[in-house]
Amino acid sequence: MFVAEGAPREHCRAIYEALRKLPDDHLETIQERVTRSFSQEGITFTVYGDEEAEERIIPVDCVPRLLALAEWRELEAGLVQRIRTLNLFLADVYGECRILRDGAIPPDLVLGCPQYRLAMRGVSVQGDAWVTICGTDIVRTKDGFRVLEDNLRSPSGVSYMVANRKAVKAGLRLLYRNSRVQDVENYGSLLRQTLCELSPGGRPDPCLALLTPGTYNSAFYEHMFLAHEIGAELVEGQDLLVNDGFVYMRTTSGLRRVDVIYRRIDDDFLDPLVFREDSLLGVPGLMNAFKRGNVALANAPGTGVADDKSVYAYVPDMVRYYLGEEPLLQNVETRLCRRPEDLEYTLDNLESLVVKRVGESGGYGMLVGPHSTLEERDEYAKTLRADPADFISQPTLALSRSPCLIDGRAEPRHVDLRPFVLTGAETRIVPGAFCRVALRRGSLVVNSSQGGGGKDLWVVDL
Amino acid sequence: MLSRSAQGVYWMARYLARAGYLSRLLELQVQFLVDRPVDEIHFGWKRIYRCMKRFPPSGEEFLAEADEFALADAFTLADDLTFERSNPDSVRSALARGRENARQMRHCISGEMWTCLNAAWLRIRDLEAVDIWRTPEVFYAKTRSEIHNFVGVADATMYRGAAWRFMRLGRAVERAQLAASLLRAQMELSRRAERRTLGWASMLRTHHALEAYGRVYGADMQPDRVLDLLVADPSLPGSVLATVQAAATELAGLDGGPGVDADAAARRLAGRAEALILYDWPEAPAPEELLEQVDRCVRRLHDAVLGAFVDYPIEDSPLR
Numbered sequence: 001m002f003v004a005e006g007a008p009r010e011h012c013r014a015i016y017e018a019l020r021k022l023p024d025d026h027l028e029t030i031q032e033r034v035t036r037s038f039s040q041e042g043i044t045f046t047v048y049g050d051e052e053a054e055e056r057i058i059p060v061d062c063v064p065r066l067l068a069l070a071e072w073r074e075l076e077a078g079l080v081q082r083i084r085t086l087n088l089f090l091a092d093v094y095g096e097c098r099i100l101r102d103g104a105i106p107p108d109l110v111l112g113c114p115q116y117r118l119a120m121r122g123v124s125v126q127g128d129a130w131v132t133i134c135g136t137d138i139v140r141t142k143d144g145f146r147v148l149e150d151n152l153r154s155p156s157g158v159s160y161m162v163a164n165r166k167a168v169k170a171g172l173r174l175l176y177r178n179s180r181v182q183d184v185e186n187y188g189s190l191l192r193q194t195l196c197e198l199s200p201g202g203r204p205d206p207c208l209a210l211l212t213p214g215t216y217n218s219a220f221y222e223h224m225f226l227a228h229e230i231g232a233e234l235v236e237g238q239d240l241l242v243n244d245g246f247v248y249m250r251t252t253s254g255l256r257r258v259d260v261i262y263r264r265i266d267d268d269f270l271d272p273l274v275f276r277e278d279s280l281l282g283v284p285g286l287m288n289a290f291k292r293g294n295v296a297l298a299n300a301p302g303t304g305v306a307d308d309k310s311v312y313a314y315v316p317d318m319v320r321y322y323l324g325e326e327p328l329l330q331n332v333e334t335r336l337c338r339r340p341e342d343l344e345y346t347l348d349n350l351e352s353l354v355v356k357r358v359g360e361s362g363g364y365g366m367l368v369g370p371h372s373t374l375e376e377r378d379e380y381a382k383t384l385r386a387d388p389a390d391f392i393s394q395p396t397l398a399l400s401r402s403p404c405l406i407d408g409r410a411e412p413r414h415v416d417l418r419p420f421v422l423t424g425a426e427t428r429i430v431p432g433a434f435c436r437v438a439l440r441r442g443s444l445v446v447n448s449s450q451g452g453g454g455k456d457l458w459v460v461d462l
Numbered sequence: 463m464l465s466r467s468a469q470g471v472y473w474m475a476r477y478l479a480r481a482g483y484l485s486r487l488l489e490l491q492v493q494f495l496v497d498r499p500v501d502e503i504h505f506g507w508k509r510i511y512r513c514m515k516r517f518p519p520s521g522e523e524f525l526a527e528a529d530e531f532a533l534a535d536a537f538t539l540a541d542d543l544t545f546e547r548s549n550p551d552s553v554r555s556a557l558a559r560g561r562e563n564a565r566q567m568r569h570c571i572s573g574e575m576w577t578c579l580n581a582a583w584l585r586i587r588d589l590e591a592v593d594i595w596r597t598p599e600v601f602y603a604k605t606r607s608e609i610h611n612f613v614g615v616a617d618a619t620m621y622r623g624a625a626w627r628f629m630r631l632g633r634a635v636e637r638a639q640l641a642a643s644l645l646r647a648q649m650e651l652s653r654r655a656e657r658r659t660l661g662w663a664s665m666l667r668t669h670h671a672l673e674a675y676g677r678v679y680g681a682d683m684q685p686d687r688v689l690d691l692l693v694a695d696p697s698l699p700g701s702v703l704a705t706v707q708a709a710a711t712e713l714a715g716l717d718g719g720p721g722v723d724a725d726a727a728a729r730r731l732a733g734r735a736e737a738l739i740l741y742d743w744p745e746a747p748a749p750e751e752l753l754e755q756v757d758r759c760v761r762r763l764h765d766a767v768l769g770a771f772v773d774y775p776i777e778d779s780p781l782r
Contacts, residue, residue, distance in 0.1 A: 041573075042565060042580050215566050228569035233464045241776065250465045252624055252771040254720035254779045 001066060001403055011068035011462045018175050019063065028408050030171035031062045037170070043163045044221050059453035060164050061404040062171050065415055065435050069182065069461040075138065075145050075419070076429055078329030081319060083134050083421045086150060086306045088322040090130040094120045094302060104321045105314045109338075113311065114359060115304030117267060119274050123291055125300045126198050127425060132298035133191070133262075134421040135434070139332070140400040146332045148416065150315070152299060152307040154264045157434035158420050159222035160454050162187060162229075165432065168456040182459040184432035188229025190422055195230065195260050197424035198296035206259035208232035209249060211240070213265045213281045223264050232262065237269075242285030247295045260296045261286075267301045309358040309392045310336050332397065338389040346393040347384065350377045353393040354444075355384065368444055370396050399444060402455065404437055414438040416446050417457055431459040463570075463624035465772045470567040471625045472767070475632030477560035478579075481553050482609035483640045484514065488543060488553070489602035490664055495536050505651060505661050507539055512647035513640065514551050518542065540598060541591035553605060554586055571629075572619040575612060582608040624716060628771075631712040635764050638705035638735070642757040644668070645692060645702070649750050652685065662688045669700040693753065694743050702756060706735045709763065719770040720779045728766035735759035 001012045008016040019027070035057070038044075044055040067075075092099050093110050094117075100107040110116060135155025137148040165184055169176045192208070199206035210232045212223040227234035239249050240258065248255035263270065269279040271286040289295045305311060313334040319327040335342035337355075346353060350369050357365040367380045384391050401412035417433040435455040436446035446452040491506045498506075511518055519542045546552045550559075561583040568576050586605065594601035613633070620626050648661055655661075662685045666672045669692055678695070679687050695701045710732040719725040735756050746752040 039584065040577055040581055042568075042576070215562075224566075224568050233467070234569055235464060236466070239464055239466050243781070246781075248781060250776065252463045252465055252468045252628075252719065253717050254782055255776060256782045 009066075009068075011460055012066045014462060015064075015066060015175060015179055015458075015460070018178075025408070027062060027405055031405050034060055034062045034167040034171055037167050038163070041163075042221070043160070045218055058160060059439060060160075060167060061413075061437055061439075061453060061455045062168055063403055063405055063410065064168055064172070064456045064458040065402045065417070067457060067459050069431075069459055072182070072431055072459045075329070076431070078145070078327070079136060079419060079421050079429060080427050081323065081325065081328050082136070082147065082150070082315065083131060083423060083427060085315065085319045085322050086134075086152065087128055087130050087423060089318050090300070090303060090306055091125070091128050092322075093305065094123060099318070099321055102321075104317055105311070109310055109314075110305060113305045113308050115267070115302070115308055117275075117302035117305075119287060120300070120302035123300075126200070126293075126296055129198065129298075129423045130300045131303050131306070132194060132198065132300075132423055134299075134423070135418045136421065137416055137418050138329075138433075139397055139416045141397050143330075145329060146397070147312075147315070147329055148332055149309075150307040150312065151418070152303040153266065154299065155418070155420070156219040156222050156264075157418050157436075158187060159225040161420070161430075161432055161434040161457075162225075164434075164454050164456040176458075179458060180461040182431035182461065184430045187420070187430045188226070190428045190430065191226070191262075192230040194422040194424035194428060195232075195262055195296075195298060198298060199259050200293050200296055203259055207249075207257060208260050208262065209235045209240070209258045211235055211237070211261050211263040211265055211283075213269070217264075219264065226262070230262070237265075237279075237281045237283050240283040240286070242283060242289050245285075245289050245292045245294050247283070247286065247289050258295060260298065262298050267304060270297075270301060309334075309356055310338065310389075313392070332394050335393045337384065337391040337393065342393070343384075343388045346391070347381055349393075350381060352396060354396050355380065355391055355393045358390050358392060368396065371442075371444070396444070402435075402437070404439070404453075404455070406439075406441075411441070413441070414444055414446065415455060433457045463628075467567050467570050468624060468628045469768065469772045470563045471570050472628045472632035474560050474563035474567065474571075475629040476636040477556045477563065478609055478612060479633045479636035480551060480640065481556035481560060482606050483637065484510075484543065484551070484553050484556065485602045485606040485609070486668055487513070487644075488540060489599055489606060490667055492536070492540060492598040492602065494664075501656075502660060503536075505655065506664065507536075509644065509647045509651055509661060510543065512651070513644040514543070515643070516543075516549065516551065519546075537591060537595060540595075544594075545589070545591055553602075554589075557583055557586060557605075567625075570625040572616070572621070574615050574619045578608075578612050578615045582612070627712045627716050631709055631716075631767060634705045634709035634712060635760060635767070637700060638702055638709065638760045639757065639764075641669070641692065641700060641702050641705060642753055642760065645689070646750065646753055646757065649689070649753070659683065659685060665692060669698065671698055671700070674698055689749065690743075693749075694739050702753075703736065703739045706732060706739065706756070706760065709760075710736055713767075716771075720774050724774060725766075725770040728763060728770050731759050731763040731766055735763070 002008055038057045038060060045058045099105055100110060131152045135151045135157060139146050139148050161184055195208055196206055208230060210223055210227040212234060214236050224234060233249060235249055241248055247258045249258050265281050268276045269281040271282050271284060272279045273284050274287040290297050313336055316327040316331055319325060335346055337343040337346055346355060353369045355367040399414040402415045403410040404413040415435055415437050417435045419429060419433040422428040435457040437453045437455050438444055438446045439453045487510050494503050494506055519538060542549060544553045547555060549555060561579055564571060564576060564579050648665055652660055663683060665688055666675050671691060675691055678691060691698060693702045696703050696707060698704055713725060713729050713732055738752060738756050742752055
């Protein structure tokens, strides 16, 4: 929000002044109301390994984060370029493998990636929309926006974008009205439109289903919310069956054909006949129906190879390779420990780097150098040496901070943002994001599963 | 409608009806503690336990007619029926299950219904018996009225699709079972009681039927008239006949299930229960037996509904 101490950015000035003029306890009252509305509406998230808190509320900070429309447009262009590239990459690595043959990416990096699905070789995807729903994690550093992670499997958080907006808007009515904030609440209808475009053979009025692992999944609230928003049935694997290459769901009036499945379960569990055979969440024969073009899956299986943390390092090269353009959105500088020189650098600089496991997500299995102890670093170095290819390292970023209401006072906290990009017949983005906050002072970890919170992002036209 | 969703909404309604009914029973029972003779208080506890098909926490001597209820204090019994987590039918458990089904089927009900129910759950979730024991009747009245509210909010906001039908069906089946069960408990216990009239007035109050009785029969309270009203008056919303008819209506409004006549068994059972009351009840030589037959029909109706719409064999189901 600020360029320097007490000096708000241009587009934040009006809102900063308005917030400053609010009576002392007003924001606190709003904060209470926002929290209460989340509790009453049961907008919850489950934290693993925490039995008591089966349904936990993601704490929401009522002070919105602001972005100028012009900045947003820039980010948007970068996202569109990136997602186009990633879709081309996926079509390529499951098709001709041009990029591997041309040596632009080491073939073993892609073909040896655990997320590379042999079952998808030679499969064509409707409109080449491999990644229908993408949630890219963006951070802002002093040099501008950087992509921290492409989430191409089943990114979550979009329901909180809408819920946070609803709650914060209700709290700051006048301010919202005067700030000309870009609307995000049409996300559901855009998603519906996007999914309908995937309908096999263009079948009109397709039957949509959202496939959830079930009510114990941490993101169950979101699955329910989205099913409602897009008018899909919320199904579990047990509700579906495949007959003669078509997918059906069990309804009260018989078996009904399903055309498009927005699946929120991992590749591994999709179809026990193709992937993990012990999966009880999936549907036997689903992959066969998919390959025969009788059902669309969003996202397509196998997209995880493109958001692998090692492959990530090559996305800027992919943009140049496929589009012949310079990337508009930059990566965070990333070192692949599979390269000896990068490993050496990482080991020498552990105390200043962030080291992540390639296959982990959700903030698990990472080392934040500056916040670690010597023992932790020594321990980590051992595992790092044992299997270098499993790790990458990045500099510890000076993440942008945004004011949050902590114990009645505004205090700066680190934030990132996750905009959602939809790809069907065209690419669609709502001007907003799930904005995550590291609520612990000084912490850089914003993941909801690690005690992070949420914030509303306002793209303002001021 | 997805079968599993239909089942969820159906169970939601059943559990909430159960929580509401039990709250009403307990609301009256704790009022008795203030001014009723001891035998009537004991009679009330026995009737509730028999209706819920449960033994009091102190043991199974209940069946042997040893007067456990004189020993167990009201607090323990109320706690067992209200907050006991291992009792699947306690008010708290039933509300928790109703709410959990609603949570999983939130996309099938209106947002207003969900917030209404969730607020009720959040209020009761962390309570214990000691928290309510100063004015327990206030707690039970509030819980009951929250469930009434939920039903009203549903009536005002819910889309009249298949989910609506299944919800109403669940509510009707549960209420029919509970009413039949409570009536049977009352008949059996009062047959053995010293005072023939014991418990009949509270049967009317349980079903909000005191005013209705006065309107139909005047001030003279007679057990067989009370029984007639609660079993066979179609205008009394909680009577066995009214709830059975409600179930039949909802079944008729559904689109018939996966195949030709898939729901025939369910419709026959609802019709049979209705016919038993309409045609056999007025001159029944053994009303208790007849009520038992009705009760059995309603229990089988539950299985028939799930068999027709949820657990049907897929082999001969049409593909759409």
